[in-house]
Amino acid sequence: MSYTSINDKRVVKNISSLPSSLNSSDGLSFKEEPRGPVETIYFNKKRPLPKEDLFFEEFEDIMGTPQPSRPCTLVWRDVSVHVKLKDGKLKRLVNNVSGIAKPGTLIALMGPSGAGKTTLMSALAYRNPVGTIVDGEIAMNGLPVGDFMHRESGFMHQDELFVENLTVIEHLSIMARLRMDRRTSSLVRRRRVNQLMRQLGLYGSRYTRIGGLEGRNTLSGGERKRLAFATELLTDPGLLFCDEPTTGLDSSSAQKLVSLLRASAAQGKTVICTIHQPSSELMALFDKLVLLAEGRVAFAGNASGALSFFESLGYHCPITYNPTDYFIKVLALTPGSEGASRQAIKSVCDRFAVSDAAKELDMEIHLEFHLMDHENEESRRIKQDSFKAPFFFTKIMWLVYRFMLVILRDPRVQTLRIVQKLAIALTAGMCFIGTVRLTQAGIQDVQGALFIIIAENTFSPMYSVLHIFPEEFPLLTRELKAGLYSTPIYYIARMIAQFPGLVIEPTLFTFVVYFIAGLRATVFAFSFTVVVSIAVLNVAIACGSFFSCAFGSMPLAISYLVPFDFSLMLTSGLFLKLSSIPKYISWIRHLSWVMYSNEAMSILQWDGVDNITCVVSDNNVGTPCLSTGEEVLGKYDFQSNRFWIDVMALVILCFAFHLLALVALRYRTRRK
Numbered sequence: 165m166s167y168t169s170i171n172d173k174r175v176v177k178n179i180s181s182l183p184s185s186l187n188s189s190d191g192l193s194f195k196e197e198p199r200g201p202v203e204t205i206y207f208n209k210k211r212p213l214p215k216e217d218l219f220f221e222e223f224e225d226i227m228g229t230p231q232p233s234r235p236c237t238l239v240w241r242d243v244s245v246h247v248k249l250k251d252g253k254l255k256r257l258v259n260n261v262s263g264i265a266k267p268g269t270l271i272a273l274m275g276p277s278g279a280g281k282t283t284l285m286s287a288l289a290y291r292n293p294v295g296t297i298v299d300g301e302i303a304m305n306g307l308p309v310g311d312f313m314h315r316e317s318g319f320m321h322q323d324e325l326f327v328e329n330l331t332v333i334e335h336l337s338i339m340a341r342l343r344m345d346r347r348t349s350s351l352v353r354r355r356r357v358n359q360l361m362r363q364l365g366l367y368g369s370r371y372t373r374i375g376g377l378e379g380r381n382t383l384s385g386g387e388r389k390r391l392a393f394a395t396e397l398l399t400d401p402g403l404l405f406c407d408e409p410t411t412g413l414d415s416s417s418a419q420k421l422v423s424l425l426r427a428s429a430a431q432g433k434t435v436i437c438t439i440h441q442p443s444s445e446l447m448a449l450f451d452k453l454v455l456l457a458e459g460r461v462a463f464a465g466n467a468s469g470a471l472s473f474f475e476s477l478g479y480h481c482p483i484t485y486n487p488t489d490y491f492i493k494v495l496a497l498t499p500g501s502e503g504a505s506r507q508a509i510k511s512v513c514d515r516f517a518v519s520d521a522a523k524e525l526d527m528e529i530h531l532e533f534h535l536m537d538h539e540n541e542e543s544r545r546i547k548q549d550s551f552k553a554p555f556f557f558t559k560i561m562w563l564v565y566r567f568m569l570v571i572l573r574d575p576r577v578q579t580l581r582i583v584q585k586l587a588i589a590l591t592a593g594m595c596f597i598g599t600v601r602l603t604q605a606g607i608q609d610v611q612g613a614l615f616i617i618i619a620e621n622t623f624s625p626m627y628s629v630l631h632i633f634p635e636e637f638p639l640l641t642r643e644l645k646a647g648l649y650s651t652p653i654y655y656i657a658r659m660i661a662q663f664p665g666l667v668i669e670p671t672l673f674t675f676v677v678y679f680i681a682g683l684r685a686t687v688f689a690f691s692f693t694v695v696v697s698i699a700v701l702n703v704a705i706a707c708g709s710f711f712s713c714a715f716g717s718m719p720l721a722i723s724y725l726v727p728f729d730f731s732l733m734l735t736s737g738l739f740l741k742l743s744s745i746p747k748y749i750s751w752i753r754h755l756s757w758v759m760y761s762n763e764a765m766s767i768l769q770w771d772g773v774d775n776i777t778c779v780v781s782d783n784n785v786g787t788p789c790l791s792t793g794e795e796v797l798g799k800y801d802f803q804s805n806r807f808w809i810d811v812m813a814l815v816i817l818c819f820a821f822h823l824l825a826l827v828a829l830r831y832r833t834r835r836k
């Protein structure tokens with residue numbers, strides 16, 4: 165690779181052309197805007213910092229500025245991207261595109277809407293959506309692109325997705341754990357997080373929540389974009405892709421963000437960025453312009469070269485027009501005369517393909533591929549990345565931490581839920597005060613109290629998790645694509661994080677109902693009723709998770725879950741005698757944790773009881789008198805020797821539903 169000397173010149177040129185808002189000492193920082201109540205720190209004025217930060221500052225002084233990232237040359241030749249349509253036909257989105265991106269260069273990828281910018285950038289970044297077929301050659305530093313691109317390059321998406329309840333520092337610290345090489349020391353990781361927060365003007369907002377708080381202080385749109393940028397910079401990749409990073413920002417924030425990209429390029433990174441309608445000032449920060457139209461290259465080279473190229477074709481940009489707006493206007497389809505527009509676009513692309521600029525570009529591309537073809541095995545091996553991903557348990561631990569922060573900070577999930585549970589438990593318990601006795605009428609009351617415990621731990625929890633996976637799905641698929649973790653790691657971490665709540669909630673509820681209603685007062689009966697109620701809640705959550713993962717949207721999941729939970733109730737043993745359920749539906753009882761738990765809790769209440777009084781009253785005249793617990797269990801088709809079978813069935817159902825949920829989630833994420 166012989167790009168170093170050219171790039172060194174380029175870097176020097178870039179630094180000298182930085183806007184004044186950039187701090188020239190590190191090439192990638194800017195003064196923070198003062199913001200409301202949050203502490204504002206201007207780093208170019210040496211203000212006292214907290215002890216911990218002084219430590220980092222000293223450490224940085226000792227260490228010097230970080231190592232420049234690995235220079236990356238990305239080259240692509242004759243790249244076409246097709247997508248398979250539902251009718252089986254192929255649609256071409258990108259048509260035979262070639263190009264090169266060198267270190268220290270900031271490239272603007274522009275074109276009218278639908279030109280294929282995002283599609284091309286995704287193909288170059290090896291982040292194609294499922295269903296797209298990429299032909300042609302794409303190589304980074306002489307290696308055909310592959311999974312390593314997820315680590316060696318950063319991809320800033322147009323819409324930034326975060327776990328909204330986290331603060332800036334929490335988000336970056338967790339991302340550092342998940343993204344950085346496992347051999348990186350904790351000191352270096354913390355230093356990198358601090359450094360990025362300072363450089364990107366996020367330090368003053370480090371304890372500010374990213375979002376999720378209505379009416380309270382959260383990050384602004386510009387800060388969110390900078391945080392997304394900081395996240396991509398954690399591993400200091402040599403190559404950065406940014407998909408419309410300025411969309412939704414005001415002109416000043418857009419200017420700041422592109423200045424940061426400019427500064428990154430000045431540090432030696434290769435930055436490719438799609439952008440819509442940049443102002444002339446913004447455009448001046450870019451080194452190269454690539455214009456796409458109808459999936460083809462209409463121009464590639466310096467922005468000034470674009471003006472003369474279009475002029476040579478007879479397209480004179482009016483003096484009052486922003487040149488880039490003018491190019492897009494020329495290359496866009498005009499409604500009503502699409503045929504003529506397509507012809508004009510084809511003519512521009514054809515003329516560029518035979519232009520001197522294109523020939524020069526072709527030579528550069530051929531040279532890169534030629535060098536790559538003649539590279540020996542040894543130098544290829546050296547280039548293979550030696551990245552060591554964090555261990556399985558490290559990933560689980562940090563994801564559990566992230567989920568726990570979210571759970572603890574979401575009042576819907578915590579305080580309100582517990583208060584609601586206690587209120588229901590008190591109300592339900594009070595209905596049974598004095599009714600639970602060893603009499604004929606008392607039998608129904610005991611069974612009623614048990615059913616309340618089971619139902620409360622089944623139905624509302626099962627529905628309460630339906631929203632989780634559809635809501636988290638976009639962030640999950642993005643983080644999966646970035647190679648941060650796998651679907652099982654995500655799922656296991658989510659379940660571990662919510663497990664404490666799944667123990668506390670049923671324990672509290674059962675405790676209150678059990679004692680207010682006055683159910684069987686033995687330690688064994690009480691403690692195992694609690695154990696069974698915990699198991700019930702966990703099976704219900706596992707089943708809800710399965711429906712949530714399998715159907716992907718809450719309305720769809722609800723419409724399938726309602727008939728299922730209806731059949732659960734019917735086969736619980738309370739409304740229908742189990743032996744009289746018709747054969748074609750009776751199999752559902754084997755899935756019915758309501759039945760297993762009802763049987764187990766009934767055994768705990770009635771096993772060994774032999775003193776039920778038998779007073780004939782107007783209410784039970786004509787009905788057989790049940791004088792022992794065994795007879796009570798027999799009435800519901802329950803057997804006293806099945807307690808441990810019921811407990812085992814609950815455990816198996818819990819694991820089975822979780823497994824099904826995981827399979828469904830994996831299937832859905834693989835299709836994305």
Ligand SMILES: Nc1ncnc2c1ncn2[C@@H]1O[C@H](COP(=O)(O)OP(=O)(O)OP(=O)(O)O)[C@@H](O)[C@H]1O
Pocket residue numbers: 247255257275276277278279280281282283284
């Ligand atoms: N999965 C798909 N199936 C069918 N057509 C698709 C698919 N993905 C993209 N396209 C089409 O391919 C074309 C290029 O899409 P792409 O998103 O790359 O355009 P773009 O230049 O980034 O547009 P914009 O600036 O509006 O984001 C568009 O016409 C789009 O409708």
